[in-house]
Amino acid sequence: MSAVDSTIPTSDPYRLGWQAPNLSRGHGGGGPATKRVIVGYGFWLFLLSDIVIFSCLFATYAVLADATAGGPRARDIFELNRVALETACLLTSSFFCGLATIAVARRNQVLTQVTLTITGLLGLAFLLLEASEFSALAAHGNGPTRSAFLTGFFTLVGCHGLHVTAGLLWLGTMMAQFYAKGFRPDIGRRFLCFSMFWHFLDIIWVAIFSLVYLVGTRL
């Protein structure tokens, strides 16, 4: 540190145009951003592009929602009790994923494995509920081939279900990595990405249960 360090405000703070020096990392004053910030940013960009994909599916569903071709309408087939249960599972799962983040920050192996197991079991319960809904619909002849409305519905909700399935596989590998390799910084960054992914799935589900299920029962 020399006497003329530019990060120390030596000039008159009341002079016109004076700005407080920005000492946060990634903005010049504090050096480059940490690897964790950069990894999080990159994965955030991926999540946003995934949100754009989902928005295409939402738009398709919204356009086709009335094209029932004489088949059942939304309010004839949606069961809100099951949807409420699914929502509870996914929201609690997201919460336990947050608790796992705290456990990882504290380098606590037992707490990490327990919270991640609960996260996974709740995600699995969500998937089973959704599978039972889909199979009940298909059993009554209301599969994705019945009408354009049902095609859009199965594509949108099924795509979210596939994301949850992929998330569960990822969760399993994260638990194994924490167990076998410990709390290394690189594994911590992978877990940061996983937790962002899991919370993102919950955000998509909020849009699905509000705009597809709840609005559908009122139209």
Next chain:
Amino acid sequence: MTTDADRQGLEHEEGDKDGASDESSARLANYIIGLGLAILLTAASFWIAKTDLIYGPGIPVALATLAVAQMGIHLVFFLHLTTAPDNTNNILALAFGLLIVGLIVFGSVWIMAHLNHNLMPMQQIMQMQR
């Protein structure tokens, strides 16, 4: 200002163990507040969908508003999106993503509704083909 935000979500530094218990209890409180607000908004959504107390055509709008509010809660309390300088890039990317999502969803619905309006009803087309 920066250090508080740094200790919370995406910007959490590796190897920063100073006051670990204080920090994790603050983060726990953060998650509990987020969960509580999310439960409140979800319950409100399900209640509104079933109630007859509200003007019927306004219900989809109310549900959409509650959904946007809950997504905001998730972004702030679970994904730890903040206004800290380190989060500027994340916020800008989110704003761009929202622009694209808005264009796709509202654009599709708008255009397809007008197309539907301008097209001949399907039954008339069927009769012409006979």
